[in-house]
Amino acid sequence: MKIYEKASAKINLLLDVLHKREDGYHEVEMIMTMVDLADRLEMTELPRDTIIISSQAGYIPLDEKNLAFQAAKLIKDRYNVRTGVYIHLDKRIPVAAGLAGGSSDAAAALRGLNRLWKLNIPTEELQTLGAELGSDVPFCVTGGTAIARGRGEKLEPIATPPQCWVVLAKPPIHVSTQEIYGKLNAKAISRHPSVPRMRRAIEHQQFYEMCQAMGNVLEDVTVRLYPEVRQIKECMLRLGADGVLMSGSGPTVFGLVAKESKVARLYNGLRGFCKDVYAVRMLS
Structure with missing residues (x-):
C-alpha cells in the first residue's frame, strides 16, 4: 500500500516578536498562509521495523537529521508501530529558505503515516506531536491561513486571503x-x-x-x-x-x-x- 501527501510551502504575511521567554524561545504573533509550491511524499509500508528515506535532491540529509524521518520515528515510538516505512521525498521547496519546507515535510509524514498505519489520530493530537518537532509543524499539519502565537504552536484559523x-x-x-x-x-x-x-x-x-x-x-x-x-x-x-x-x-x-x-x-x-x-x- 502506498500513501501520497503534498507538503506545501508557507509564507508569513506578518511576523511579530513580542518578547523573549524564560524558556529561551521568543513569544511571537504571526499570520501564515500556504502557497502552491510543494514537496511530495510517497510512503510505502515495509514489513521490517525500519525507516528509509530517499530523495532526488542531493543536498538534504536522509537520516535522523531529516524532519520527515524524525516525524516517522516519533509516531512509531509513540504508538508502538512495529512495521516500517519507505518514504520517497520529491523535494521542490528550497531548504533553509524561510518557507517551512522541512516542517511541511514532517507534517505530511505525520498525516500520511496516520493513514498508512490506520492509527486514527485526531488532527489536534497530530499538531501536538508536530510541536515536538518544530514550531511551524503544527500549522503545516492543517495548512490554510492562521494566526500563530506562543512560539508558533497556538493556532487560530482565519479567512483565506484575497487570491493573488x-x-x-x-x-x-x-x-x-x-x-x-x-x-x-x-x-x-x-x-x-x-x-x-x-x-x-x-x-x-x-x-x-x-x-x-x-x-x-x-x-x-x-x-x-x-x-x-x-x-x-x-x-x-x-x-x-x-x-x-x-x-x-x-x-x-x-x-x-x-x-x-x-x-x-x-x-x-x-x-x-x-x-x-x-x-x-x-x-x-
Whole structure:
C-alpha cells in the first residue's frame, strides 16, 4: 500500500516578536498562509521495523537529521508501530529558505503515516506531536491561513486571503533561524506590525490593504547580515510588485501581485539575481 501527501510551502504575511521567554524561545504573533509550491511524499509500508528515506535532491540529509524521518520515528515510538516505512521525498521547496519546507515535510509524514498505519489520530493530537518537532509543524499539519502565537504552536484559523500571484525569490545563501533569533533584540523593536489590521484586510478581501499591513520584524536582522535580501526586495518593488516581504527568518523574499500581466516581468527580472525564482498562486 502506498500513501501520497503534498507538503506545501508557507509564507508569513506578518511576523511579530513580542518578547523573549524564560524558556529561551521568543513569544511571537504571526499570520501564515500556504502557497502552491510543494514537496511530495510517497510512503510505502515495509514489513521490517525500519525507516528509509530517499530523495532526488542531493543536498538534504536522509537520516535522523531529516524532519520527515524524525516525524516517522516519533509516531512509531509513540504508538508502538512495529512495521516500517519507505518514504520517497520529491523535494521542490528550497531548504533553509524561510518557507517551512522541512516542517511541511514532517507534517505530511505525520498525516500520511496516520493513514498508512490506520492509527486514527485526531488532527489536534497530530499538531501536538508536530510541536515536538518544530514550531511551524503544527500549522503545516492543517495548512490554510492562521494566526500563530506562543512560539508558533497556538493556532487560530482565519479567512483565506484575497487570491493573488506570489513571486518567490531565494538568493543562493542559507540562513539559520536560530542565528537570526539569536541576534534579535526584542526590546529594541521600535515598530510592530498590526495583527488586527492584517486580519481585517484578509477578512474583507482588501488586497492592497493587506499589502500595506505586511511586516516582519526579523527583516532588519537578516538584511544586516545578508544584504542580498534587501537587493531582492528593492528589485521586486522596482518591477511592480504590490507588496514585498521577507518570509520567516529569510532569505526568501516574496512579492504579491494582483495582475497576472506583471508576473512574467517580475519572474524574468528576478532571474538575474538568483536561480531559485517561483511564480505561484496563494492556496485557497
